[in-house]
Amino acid sequence: xxxxxxxxxxxxxxxxxxxxxxxxxxxxxxxxxxxxxxxxxxxxxxxxxxxxxxxxxxxxxxxxxxxxxxxxxxxxxxxxxxxxxxxxxxxxxxxxxxxxxxxxxxxxxxxxxxxxxxxxxxxxxxxxxxxxxxxxxxxxxxxxxxxxxxxxxxxxxxxxxxxxxxxxxxxxxxxxxxxxxxxxxxxxxxxxxxxxxxxxxxxxxxxxxxx
Amino acid sequence: xxxxxxxxxxxxxxxxxxxxxxxxxxxxxxxxxxxxxxxxxxxxxxxxxxxxxxxxxxxxxxxxxxxxxxxxxxxxxxxxxxxxxxxxxxxxxxxxxxxx
Numbered sequence: 341x342x343x344x345x346x347x348x349x350x351x352x353x354x355x356x357x358x359x360x361x362x363x364x365x366x367x368x369x370x371x372x373x374x375x376x377x378x379x380x381x382x383x384x385x386x387x388x389x390x391x392x393x394x395x396x397x398x399x400x401x402x403x404x405x406x407x408x409x410x411x412x413x414x415x416x417x418x419x420x421x422x423x424x425x426x427x428x429x430x431x432x433x434x435x436x437x438x439x440x441x442x443x444x445x446x447x448x449x450x451x452x453x454x455x456x457x458x459x460x461x462x463x464x465x466x467x468x469x470x471x472x473x474x475x476x477x478x479x480x481x482x483x484x485x486x487x488x489x490x491x492x493x494x495x496x497x498x499x500x501x502x503x504x505x506x507x508x509x510x511x512x513x514x515x516x517x518x519x520x521x522x523x524x525x526x527x528x529x530x531x532x533x534x535x536x537x538x539x540x541x542x543x544x545x546x547x548x549x550x551x
Numbered sequence: 552x553x554x555x556x557x558x559x560x561x562x563x564x565x566x567x568x569x570x571x572x573x574x575x576x577x578x579x580x581x582x583x584x585x586x587x588x589x590x591x592x593x594x595x596x597x598x599x600x601x602x603x604x605x606x607x608x609x610x611x612x613x614x615x616x617x618x619x620x621x622x623x624x625x626x627x628x629x630x631x632x633x634x635x636x637x638x639x640x641x642x643x644x645x646x647x648x649x650x651x
Contacts, residue, residue: 385559537624
């Protein structure tokens with residue numbers, strides 16, 4: 341879902357970049373207040389896992405593939421703003437080193453995958469977790485929020501493309517959302533499996549201070 | 552946390568350097584939609600990155616080129632995220648010193 345350069349109108353990429361700058365600044369401020377020493381290595385390996393998993397595209401439909409997003413996964417472990425910060429770092433590295441995602445579009449990609457994926461995704465996770473309760477609540481919530489984060493992010497991309505005049509909304513919105521409803525299922529499985537493994541092997545990592 | 556870092560990095564490196572070699576080569580959701588709806592030609596390249604498309608340049612074997620890209624990226628992002636975490640923590644300490 342990394343938007344390349346050329347798809348977005350100047351107003352759109354500038355506007356989303358401004359919001360992303362604010363969000364990442366806020367994330368850094370919150371982290372400086374709440375980040376604990378033992379969370380620093382967790383931030384490192386969460387970012388590493390997300391980067392690695394994003395390299396493994398899986399087929400979803402004839403001729404289409406999807407890949408892991410990881411924003412909700414990061415938020416479940418470290419909280420919404422830590423997720424936003426982690427996603428921003430991953431996206432920046434992917435853009436600058438690997439040409440994955442555009443340069444002026446970087447702010448938009450951070451807006452979509454960090455803010456909508458991570459922050460909004462986290463509050464969906466919390467909502468579903470409270471609905472189910474208990475240990476299984478964490479897993480159901482991870483699945484649902486992960487799925488929703490991919491769908492919502494794809495919807496945001498569609499809106500941005502439409503506002504940029506790249507494709508009409510009534511055409512691009514159903515296309516993006518229908519494909520990503522399928523990708524989201526993969527996201528749900530991967531994130532839930534990863535959280536499940538962590539819950540069994542190191543359940544203390546699920547009780548870290550959320551940022 | 553040393554065990555967490557060891558296993559976390561190991562799993563990530565295996566995924567990035569091995570699993571990635573079996574990744575689907577089909578275009579991802581956005582690329583496919585761009586193709587189908589005909590706006591893929593709007594794509595512009597504004598700069599040249601060192602390892603474009605996760606294929607390390609100058610490496611004859613494509614498989615090794617991708618595995619190397621995955622390895623470099625995974626180690627790099629771990630370093631960046633860990634480093635940023637450390638830097639961000641230092642801000643707390645320095646602002647606390649200012650208050651006393």
